[in-house]
Amino acid sequence: MSQDRRTPTVVSEEDVQSYQEQGYYLGRGVLTADECDEIIARAEELHARKDVPGCFSAEDVEDADGDPLRAYPRMMHPHRVDDRCLHYLTHPSVVAILRDLLRDGVTALQSMFYWKPPGARGQAYHQDDFYLQTKPDACIAAWTALERIDAENGALRVFPGSHAEDILEMLPTNTAFSFTSEAVTPPSQYANTLVEMDKGDVLFFDGRLIHGSLPNVSDARFRRAYICHYIPESADSYNHGYDPAIPLR
Numbered sequence: 001m002s003q004d005r006r007t008p009t010v011v012s013e014e015d016v017q018s019y020q021e022q023g024y025y026l027g028r029g030v031l032t033a034d035e036c037d038e039i040i041a042r043a044e045e046l047h048a049r050k051d052v053p054g055c056f057s058a059e060d061v062e063d064a065d066g067d068p069l070r071a072y073p074r075m076m077h078p079h080r081v082d083d084r085c086l087h088y089l090t091h092p093s094v095v096a097i098l099r100d101l102l103r104d105g106v107t108a109l110q111s112m113f114y115w116k117p118p119g120a121r122g123q124a125y126h127q128d129d130f131y132l133q134t135k136p137d138a139c140i141a142a143w144t145a146l147e148r149i150d151a152e153n154g155a156l157r158v159f160p161g162s163h164a165e166d167i168l169e170m171l172p173t174n175t176a177f178s179f180t181s182e183a184v185t186p187p188s189q190y191a192n193t194l195v196e197m198d199k200g201d202v203l204f205f206d207g208r209l210i211h212g213s214l215p216n217v218s219d220a221r222f223r224r225a226y227i228c229h230y231i232p233e234s235a236d237s238y239n240h241g242y243d244p245a246i247p248l249r
């Protein structure tokens, strides 16, 4: 964890301490309903234009073969093709909380939009820094609920305190339940907790926190989320496959 170089401005000292101990902080009502609706509208436009490079093809969407995630694949880095998605990656309310939790400046590395339509599989347990490889301190996720999210439509499960672990081995997992094919086995001392969220809530979590998501078992509810990753300004190294990085100070 970084030295305490900054005094928190929007998050209480208790909440910063809890983030350091538990590995996550749930910010309630960080974005307004209108802001969430704007992100969804931008995603709908990109999806209609099939205009997020490398994410999905017209054939996938038109010939989904019963897989809701082929019709509605996650979109990677929409901020690179859409100015409003860039705005939300760098949203002042989100960045202020990130700075408080990290007690450092931040650099944005990634945005993703998940539709998670009815019937979609979840994502198996993992640690984000398996991918982002941030050192010496972890990256941080800002995971925004764009609508009500609960056990039925595929909420996140996190293992409080598990960010104390190093990066764990990823092993093959059951792809009937997860759209990713590898997972970590959470050490037995950690219990998981379901994170229910309302529209506009943002879950901030440490890149070493073990987490994953449930399948969406609802009949008709999507579970749309805007998911962004950042690294501390003081990071010595990270996976440069995520460049170009956007320093936010």
Ligand SMILES: O=C(O)CCC(=O)C(=O)O
Pocket: 114, 116, 122, 123, 128, 211, 212, 213, 214, 225, 227
């Ligand atoms: O939103 C989800 O279903 C899982 C997302 C996740 O675990 C991640 O982005 O690291």
